Amino acid sequence: MKYTGKANEFLRLTDLNEDNKNLIFEVNESDLTIIWNTDSPLSIVIDNIEYQLLKNEMIFLTEFHKIDxxxxxxxRLVRFNRPFYCIIDHDTEVSCKGLLFFGASNVPIVSIxxxxxxxxxxxxxxxxxxMTSKDNLQVDMLQIMLQRLLILSVRSYKNTIQFDKLDKSQLDIVREFNFLVESNFLKHHDVAYYASLLNKSPKTLSNLFSIVSKKTPLNIIHDRIMLDARKRILYTDKSIKEIAYxxxxxxxxxxxxxxxxxxxxSPIEYRVKFKNSK
Incomplete structure (x- = not known):
């Protein structure tokens, strides 16, 4: 089932099976994807990394994740694009930027x-x-329902990863750091750059992340660089020198x-090893 508007905004809602699973791979610019496993364990390989979803677990992906x-x-599949609902513009309503989507190196899995x-x-x-309605209020209702799905998912996710130890302002800093890394990791590799954007010291960021994660802010930056590096090495023909640049x-x-x-x-050994295995 798919809603499409006049400005190419869309929302897709699909019960997935073997016959229509190719829909999963049809990802376009600005698409955001939610996959909800409803049966026995689901296996999904994203950017050459395998994830296992148990029954009633959901995974949240952006256009930058390549599903292998x-x-x-x-x-169940929910997919929508930025023109239909921009999570950045609506962050005060759903609080999922840097958490469910655009979370730097993290691929969020929510357990229901x-x-x-x-x-x-x-x-x-x-x-x-x-989705079957055809009146002029349909798009508003669909956006409200999507918003509710995101809010429920944020609540469930926060309960599973110790974010309840942070107050709202602290959690907002963590989310914004993740989002800034996602937006700037190609050019800026040092924690000090992101700390300055957040008007915090690098030490403050490190102390904050130590409450909820074993990863330091620098680990998150490095993991995001590595995620992109692996993808470029495996899925492009660029030289290692070009990728480094x-x-x-x-x-x-x-x-x-x-x-x-x-x-x-080494990057060259990685390319040979995994391209040969594929």
Whole structure:
């Protein structure tokens, strides 16, 4: 089921199975994707990394995630683009920027608890019914339902990753840091740059992240660079020198040392190993 507006804004709502699973791979610019596993464990490979989703777990992806493969029994797909609903413009309403989407190196997986399942399931059924409406209020209703889905997901996600230890202002700093890294990691690799944008010291950021994660702010920056580096090495024909330059490194030696320190093998070895395996 798909709603399409006059300005190419769209919302897709689909019960997935073997016959229509190719819809998962049809990702365009500014698309955001939610996949909700509704049966036995789902396996999905994103940017050459495999993730397992148990029943009633949801994964949140942006246009920048490349889905390599997926195996499942049944699942639900929600996909929408920025013209339909911009999560950045509506961040004060749903608070999912830098958390569910554009979270730097993190691929969020939300577990729907037994207590919350009915809320999600009823919303899905209402969502499907509204997709069949044809009056001039349909788009407003669909946006409200999408907004509610995002809010429910944010609540569930916060309960699973110790974000309840942060007050709202602290959580907003974490989210904004993640979003800024996602937007600027190609040029800026140092924590001090992001701390200055947030009017905080690097030490303050480190202390804040230590409350909710084993990753430091620098780890998050490096992980995001590595995510993009692997993708460029595997899915483009660019030379390692060109990739290093694209990622903000002035020379190939510095990039190669960084990559090998993180991955255990050089960029060239990584390309040969995984391209041959594919």
């Amino acid at each position: 493969s997926i195996n499942f029994q049944s699942a 608890s037994d207590e919350e399942f009915e809320k999600f399931d009823v919303l899905w059924k209402m969502f499907r019914l509204e 694209d990622l903000g490194y002035e020379d190939i030696q510095t990039f190669s040392r960084f990559f090998k320190n993180k991955e255990g093998i």
